[in-house]
Amino acid sequence: MSTKSPNSPTCLVLYSGGLDSIIACKILQEQGIHVIALCFITPFFGYKLKSRKNTSKKKVLADHGIQFEEIDISDAYLKMVKNPKHGYGKYMNPCIDCKILMVQNAIKRLGELNASFVATGDILGQRPMSQRRDALRIIERDSGADGLLLRPLSALHLPATDIENKGLVDRSRLLGLSGRGRKDQIVLAGRYGIKEYPAPAGGCVLADPILSQRLKRMFDLWPELDVNDCVLAQIGRHFFLPGGSWLVIGRDEKENAKIISLIRKGDIKLDLARVPGPTGLWRKVNTGAYTDIAASILCRYTKVKKHPEEVKLSSHGTEKIKIIRTLPASDDTINRYRM
Ligand code: SF4
Structure with a gap:
């Protein structure tokens, strides 16, 4: 586990287990920033963290010397999934509200974890719903993260943040990735020695057509559906x-x-x-x-x-x-x- 040097800032990275989020951690680590990966527990992803001591997610972080923290947002997440302010994607995936909730919770932990800002592995234009330019802005605004949210993989396509302006992060060492291609990320994975990572979008059951259909029907039948029900539904x-x-x-x-x-x-x-x-x-x-x-x-x-x-x-x-x-x-x- 990397140790924090007295003058280095600390950043909380939203960690999904996917390649983009681990690259975000590595880019910041490379600048001497102390990274804490936040692993979210919800009824639909991350739930295994609750019962298992060693998930593959934790193993990857340990292999790269990245500290991690778990945050259980199951109840708030379920409430949001039933009625997302910004609607669903193709299936039952409320991507914009999902990101808002996670960023909001990360911001709340800044003080407790002695961290200065939050970062995500978002890539501009990669996903149709939550990674459009306007959606990235909405997520920042509605989560209350103005000036505190960095997207290191696409930073050069976005306006400089307070984090860069204050010199906490060197903007010239951030990236300008965009679009759906994965070529650049694969090259970066090689450079950073990242060997284990899941297929893109793997793991989110809310974007699964069969499960989404089942969940939709269940929400209609039983609006009071709780966390245990949702785990059972999977x-x-x-x-x-x-x-x-x-x-x-x-x-x-x-x-x-x-x-x-x-x-x-x-x-x-x-x-x-x-x-x-x-x-x-x-x-x-x-x-x-x-x-x-x-x-x-x-x-x-x-x-x-x-x-x-x-x-x-x-x-x-x-x-x-x-x-x-x-x-x-x-x-x-x-x-x-x-x-
Ligand atoms: S795909 Fe799933 S985990 Fe990812 S943002 Fe959308 S709802 Fe959230």
Whole structure:
């Protein structure tokens, strides 16, 4: 980990794990600036940081001697996603408001982390929604970051900031990248010895067409959707059953474990009673009806295909257990309820 020299300013960099944000860190480090990477935790990205000690994100930062801080903005983020002031992109991605919220939170941490300004890996014109010239300006203005926000990769295309004017950063050593191409960034990755980085735009589930569709439908059905619901919405197979309930079935052991970690009071857990198989979580169940459908859907994703199997339904937070003997659901049932 690089240590801060007494006279060097400190900068907080919004760190997504993508190549552009790590290049932003390196450009500033190269000028002797102490960099603290901010890793945001939201229900839609960064959530793994909450449970895992060593994510690939943290590893890359450690490899490059960059200090990092985690900021959990899950509740505020979810509120924003439900009603973004600047609207959505192609899917459920509220990119402008997303950036505003992160910059706003970074600004709030300046004092506590003894930092002078905030930087991002934004590249002018790279993304259609949040990296247009006017959008970059809106983000700066609406986050309250006037004079405190630097975009080191595109700085030479933008007016000089107070940060440069005050001499905290040497503008002549900042870059003038723009547009969608990645050639320059790949060259910079080689120069800075950055070997591990994800594909562009990878990782944001809000820009995923299938997930966005599911989330949209869920926000319409259940405006009170919370963080746990949103995390659950991203794993497994999903079914919306009659009566307004929601069934999730794990696709592998990892998903089964994740589902178990999200179970809460009022949920019903489904397992095969006698043989190993997937785990199901049935939520928002208001009626005892439809247990046969839920059990048969779980059965559908086991090796049992032709004969009835016993499914155990356990109500979380109570001792109530029900065993249902059922055949796997038909194609018709699966297609009718699958989301
Ligand atoms: S792609 Fe996702 S993480 Fe990136 S700005 Fe848009 S909403 Fe935020």
